[in-house]
Amino acid sequence: MKRPRPLRTARRRLSALRRRARSALLRRLFLPWRGQRAAVLRYAAVLDGQTVNLHARLPRWAGPDDGARIELLRKGVRRTAPARVYTDHDGAVAMDAAILLGQEVGGLAVDTGHWDIRLRLSEGARRKSLSLLLVDMPKPYGGPTRPMQVSGVTGARYRLGRTVTGSARLECSPPSPMAEVVRIAVSHSEVEVFFRVVGAEPRGTRVEFVASGRRLEEPVDRLDDGLFRVAAPLHRMTPRGDRPEQWDVVLRADGLPAMRLGRRLHDVRNPTRVFAVRESAVTGRDRTPLLVQPRYTPAGNFRIKCSPMTEAA
Template sequence: MKRRRPLRALRRRTGRQITRVRSVLLRRVFLPRREGRAAVLRYAAVLDGQTVNLHARLPRRVRPDEGARIELRRRGRRFTTDARVYTDHDGGVAMDAAVLLGQDVHGLPLTPGRWKIRLRLSQGLRRTLPLLLVDLPVPYGGPTRPMEASAATGARYRLGRSVTGNARVTFSPSQPSAEVVRVQVSHSHVEVAFRVVGGEPEAPWAEFVASGRRLEADVERTAEGLWQVTAPLHLMAPRRDRAEQWDLVLCSDNLRDMRLGRRLHDVRNPGRVFAYRQTAVTPAGRPPMLVLPRYTPAGNFRIQCSPMTEAA
């Protein structure tokens, strides 16, 4: 592990240096040469994890009444969607577009890999303009962050650029994950409803895992198409005078074991935003205890079971 850390730090420094060099080349060499022959993106971002939002300044020779479409191309395959060309507030010609991606959400059905993004103009002689991405999207601060994946499908769409600055989007299919949807705490049990993204489990079951302990529980389908499991609190009482942390793992015959969590969101601190109240319960045949469902900083779901003292 100690040997890997210097290598990772070296890769990060090398990556930052390469990014700076490419940015300098783009601004000083490629951009001046392509000025007037390409559309320059002033804004480009994937805001909701599956919609690419674009705003570009177009060459002066482009008319504001031209028909326009955004084109995504990869290895002979091509998809297009509408774009709007208009006169900007300062008299220049600009373009706006919102490109929904993903067949499951009725967007463009991309396949995994890098897709070139271009602008097709249809007034008079048909022509295509490259979209230059001068500045890569910069993460913003605050309690929320850009969506890293689609909340609906778990697919990942990342904006980037070629060496010469041409914009492109990279599509990575979703990896199977178990996402918590609802948690209900009563005075005797905890019910957890969740969905599985990126796969369909066969013959699933759940395991509650704590330090040196592992409990199995049945998983059932709900009427709304979710999966549901009930925590066996009568078996989860702490054996010592301190709290025990229980992770919830989904197992099946066809998918890898997956820890339940909440990861497809734009919240920086899921433990604070998706907080639950601590509840006093009395499992059958067990002394009273305190139960607190919560999320770790990584978004993993846990159930904390603590002995109930007089102070509590």
């Protein structure tokens, strides 16, 4: 059950107020206290859903370091990635790092939980570890695209957070099972839907095409490249009246909740417009002409709109 919109809006505003209050506290209290013993992040974001990008200013005593490393620490486990420490144009010492996450894509293997983020510097034969202070949380940007919420490959979720005293940390969450449409193919008599399942290994798969008061179940073909294929039974999807019918596509598998097919592993703000497919005229097995338009809802769910072909159309 969805929360009423005014309640969701109030919760978002309250959350934004808490973030601003916390940032103000960090600036007034912890930044003067820890600023000389920690690196202060000027930019921190997870781009493309699986790459952590960091830019920080270091304390005055630090200098350029060819052996600098970013460390991710959790319960005695340590993962490291290279960092670049250099003198900036204004004479300050800065640090840049780009950390690819996820063993499946050739990045760091990080499991579910909170990971502390630290910068390790070389100092002769010694190594010095610095916390990374995250004073301001990443702000979403405008435009036709948005930050990726999850990895487009694995579906895992990576978010930047911070401790009570402002130290940056990485929050890793496992992928939620989802059925992701890869491509569709419209022919003169059918719509083929190719999809993959993220976050689960399905068994006993079948697909249901669901409209108001109607439900059609179709078998699923498993392909060699890890994809699944199902064909819409258009000859059975002709509207019963003179109005169009919207068909949702639902994957069912043994031991898994029902999953609507859609496109969610992307950075597009308006999937309805960006992933638009033109309307096509097809002819079913009973030779009844039909107007078919595959489309995506604003939430990314896949639908097939079937309209009777009238003389005017």
